[in-house]
Structure formats: C-alpha cells, structure tokens
Amino acid sequence: MACTLVQYARMLPSSASLLSYYASFSTSMMLLRNACKELVPEKLEEYVLEKLSSFFSRKAPPSQSTFIIDDYWDCFDRNELIKAVTLYLSSKIGPNNKTVKVGKFRKQEDLTTGLVRGEEIVDKFDGIEVTWKLLNENDNENSGRQKRYVSDANSYFELTFEEKDRDIVLKKYLTRILQIHEANKNQGQRVLQLFTKKNYRGSWTSLDFDHPSTFDTLAMDYDLKKAIMDDLDKFLSRKDFYRRVGKAWKRGYLLYGPPGTGKSSLIAAIANYLKYDIYNLELGSVTSDTDLRDTLLDTGNKSLIVVEDIDCNQEVWNRDLSDDDDEYYDDDENDDNSPGNSNYDSKFTLSTLLNCMDGLWSVCGDERIFVFTTNHKELLDPALLRPGRMDMHIHMSYCTTQGFRVLVSNYLEIQEHPLFEEIDDLIRTLEVTPAALAEELMKSELPDVALEGVLSYLKKKKMEKDTKRKFGREGARQEKKMEKAAEKAG
C-alpha cells in the first residue's frame, strides 16, 4: 500500500522528543567521561592519546642506502677495507648479538669475537646510525642448509644507513675505520701473514706468520748484514724518490748459496724487520701467463713476494747453458715437470714474470719486495738477474767464525769459551753450514757439552775432507760405508 507524505511525517519523531533524546544522550556521555576519569589514571590517558596521535600522524620511513663490502674488486684486487671492517666490528659485538664466533689467536692474550652470518650490529657515529650485517653470496640458495658459522670466501658485509647520511658514511665513517686499522697495524698489534696459493677460487689463503728469525739471530758476517739492513731502510724512506724518477716502488733481492746457509731464515728476518706479509709464490703451481699475472696482481702492498728455489722452474733458465751439462740438468724420467725433463710442460713465460716485476703491470702496487732464492745462481737467465729486477745479489755462504759467534750467543747465551780458538781454526778450513752447526748446538744447553759436540763434529768433517783429498771421492764414500757398517755392528 502506498504511503502518503503525511503518513511519513506522522511516523517521524516530534521535535520535542528529539530534544529529550539529545538531553539524555549528553547526560550519559558526561557520566561516562566522569566515570572514565575516575577509573583510568591520568598518565595512562596521556599515553593512549599520545600513541593514537602518533599513529595517525605517522610519516613514511626515511629512504635507506646500502653499501656492499666484498672481499674482491675486479676479480683480482683485494679489498683492504674488509679486513679493517672485520676487526672493527669484532670490537662492537654486544649483548644484542645472540650468536657470536669466538677464537683465540697466537700473539693475542684475549679472546677475539666475530660476527656470524645473518647477525647485525647497529653502530653510531657522528650523530648517525648505521647497521652492519654479514651475509653470504649463497644465502638465497639452499637457505635451509646454510652453515652460519663457517666463514668462506663468499661472505660480504652489508652496511645500511639513511640516504641523507651517505656522505658522512663514505667520507668520514669508513675512512675512520681504515684509520683505526692502520693505527693498530703500526702499534705492532698486527700479526704478519704468510700467504700461500690457493683456495678453490684461485686466490691466496693466509695463516699467521710467527717466525722467530731476526737480523740479531742470523749468523752472517756483520758487514753483509748491515748492508742489507741499510738497503731496506733506504728503500723504505724513498717513496718520493721512486715517484720522481718514474720507477715503481719495488726492490728485488736474490739470495743464493748452498742449502742450510740461511736463505729462508733471512726472508723471515726481512719480513719481521719491515713488518711485511709474505706471499710464497710457487711457480710450479702456476697454470698460465694469465694465472701468473693475476696471482701477482692479487698480492697486497707492503709485502715480500718470495719465490724459493727459483731454479727449479725451466722457464727462468739461462738458455745459453749447454743442454748436456749433467751437473745442472738432472733428468728424472718419472717426473714430467722436473726441470731436466725434455717433456717439461712450460706453463708461463719469463717475459710475463719480468713484466710483472718491472714492466707495466708492476706499477699496480707499492712497497713490494721480490725475493728469489736459489742454490744455483749460474742457472738463471741473465734477464732475471739484471739490476732493477734483482737489485742486490746476496751470497749466503758457509758459516764463518763471526757467524758462529752469533749462533753460540743465540743458543748458549755465552760470548767467550776456551774451545773457540780450536773451533774457529776448523771453521776457517771447512765448508760447514750454519744449519749443521745450529743442529749440534741444539744438542745440549750446557756450553761445555754443546761445544765439545761441535768440535768433534768439525774434526770428523776435517777427516772426511782429508780422506777425500787423499783418495778421491770413491775413497771417502768407501770410508763412510765402513763407518756405517761399524756403527750397525755396534
């Protein structure tokens, strides 16, 4: 049934009843407000109001920027910042880090802590806040099977901060971290590293280098020792000079001499003296010219690049030497890569090695010292030996009387002994290595016993030498055989 307008009007409440509804509603609200005031404490009310107003007036979060600090740059150049960051963050680990890597390193008294993958550190600097996170390239793949606690070459740091702080982070904060690292190094806290090739990525892997050899413990003639130390000091102080004359800041030393005369000990002494890391380059493991170049470019500044027994690599031989010189070319049919073998598979060229040492490639790095050792200097290609490549040829000779004094002072802590005169006479006439004498001195801590041992060792050597001179090599060999047979017989 259709409703008329008048019927509708009748159904609406009258204005009097509307007024009475409103009056009763506002009375109820006043009562409720009073009740709330009575029941809810004032502080709580303020808190709720504050929260509500901040919720409704909330702004968009500030936009963030991220820096990635990875181990490698352009495939072969190592990122020095990563080491600085690792050490810096280890000092920032706090109670918020629930899982922490802990270790104790040689030369350090305290335990060292480290970040594990996925953990965060929030750091404050100059009024800004940054967040560090350690991640891994493979984190998104197989994430269910991540080994969080095992560090590997694919880890990197992610540094997040507000975009407006980018300049402070880049120019001040990261620079400060590098400065702290450098300062720690200079305070002698840095443990030297010995780098060897390679991990599966083809890069260097390192371990702490804690060799006790120093110039004080080296048995060498004083003048030679001083000449080497002076040369090192001069090299260190001439950075500007090298730049002015247009030369890469590098130096090369060739250490040559018989086995056991201290070539490796001298390398350790140089590293300790300069506080340089050692890169032990095994040319035998180099697979190509490119591999050699990348390996050398991957070495850090302030380092010794060492190639021990360089004569074991045919690539550096003097081609003018006669091929049938038995003394040098000792064919080993069973070893394809032995230098004397005609099937020797050459892996790199001498010119690449020379180019990395003083050609165009050599300027990609500063403060580097190349050290080559050999028992056969005469085997090496003259191109390798010329000044500028090998600036100083250091002959490590058999032990001299001066060298013996150094050994005695190190091993027995004495400066004088009645047996010295007799021992000196024998040392002057014999070719004995410091290694052999050091071994004799190790046998007792009592000077009389140790020096008696040295004396009888030298007398025996003298007898061998005299027999050899009298009866030739064969006679000496026979005598040795007889000696051994007598020893066996008791």
Ligand SMILES: Nc1ncnc2c1ncn2[C@@H]1O[C@H](COP(=O)(O)OP(=O)(O)OP(=O)(O)O)[C@@H](O)[C@H]1O
């Ligand atoms: N000049 C030296 N001064 C002090 N110790 C020495 C010296 N030469 C050798 N020694 C002792 O002999 C050991 C072996 O010496 P080192 O390895 O330095 O000889 P090397 O010349 O490198 O021998 P190789 O040619 O076989 O590599 C050293 O650990 C050290 O104890």
Ligand SMILES: [Mg+2]
């Ligand atoms: Mg050696």
